[in-house]
Amino acid sequence: MTRLTVDPDDSTPPYEQIRRGVLDQAARGVLLPGDRLPAIRALAADLGLAPGTVARAYRELEEGGIITTRRGAGTRIAEGLDVSALPTAEGEDPAVLRYAAEVVAVAAERGLPLDQLAAAVRDEVTRVSAGA
Structure with a gap:
C-alpha cells in the first residue's frame, strides 16, 4: 500500500479522504484482494488523526464490502472484490x-x-x- 494522505485544507472530512484513498488504491491495483491495511491506531498515528476517524473510514469501507476485518488476521481488502467497478480519484464510479x-x-x-x-x-x- 502506498502511503495514504489527508489534506487538512481539503473541505472533505478526513475519514472520507481515507475511504477514498483506499478505494482509489484498490481501483488502480495498488491494493489487491487479500492485501492487509494498517491497523487503525497505526494509521491514525501516521496521519496525525484520532483513531475514531480511521475507524469510521474502515467501518464505511467494510459496510461497502471493500474490506474485511478479522481478529488476529487484521483488516484486508475483501477477497473476490471486483476492483474494476471501483471509483478512482480521477473519475466517477x-x-x-x-x-x-x-x-x-x-x-x-x-x-x-x-x-x-x-x-x-x-x-x-x-x-x-x-x-x-
Whole structure:
C-alpha cells in the first residue's frame, strides 16, 4: 500500500479522504484482494488523526464490502472484490455511470422527456439526502 494522505485544507472530512484513498488504491491495483491495511491506531498515528476517524473510514469501507476485518488476521481488502467497478480519484464510479446509462436508455425508449428525468433524479437525491 502506498502511503495514504489527508489534506487538512481539503473541505472533505478526513475519514472520507481515507475511504477514498483506499478505494482509489484498490481501483488502480495498488491494493489487491487479500492485501492487509494498517491497523487503525497505526494509521491514525501516521496521519496525525484520532483513531475514531480511521475507524469510521474502515467501518464505511467494510459496510461497502471493500474490506474485511478479522481478529488476529487484521483488516484486508475483501477477497473476490471486483476492483474494476471501483471509483478512482480521477473519475466517477463506473457502476453509477453504467446504471445512469441504463436508466437514460430505458427512459428514451419509453419516450420520456430526459430533461424531466434529470430534474426528477436531482429532486429525489435532494429528498433522500435530506432524510439521511
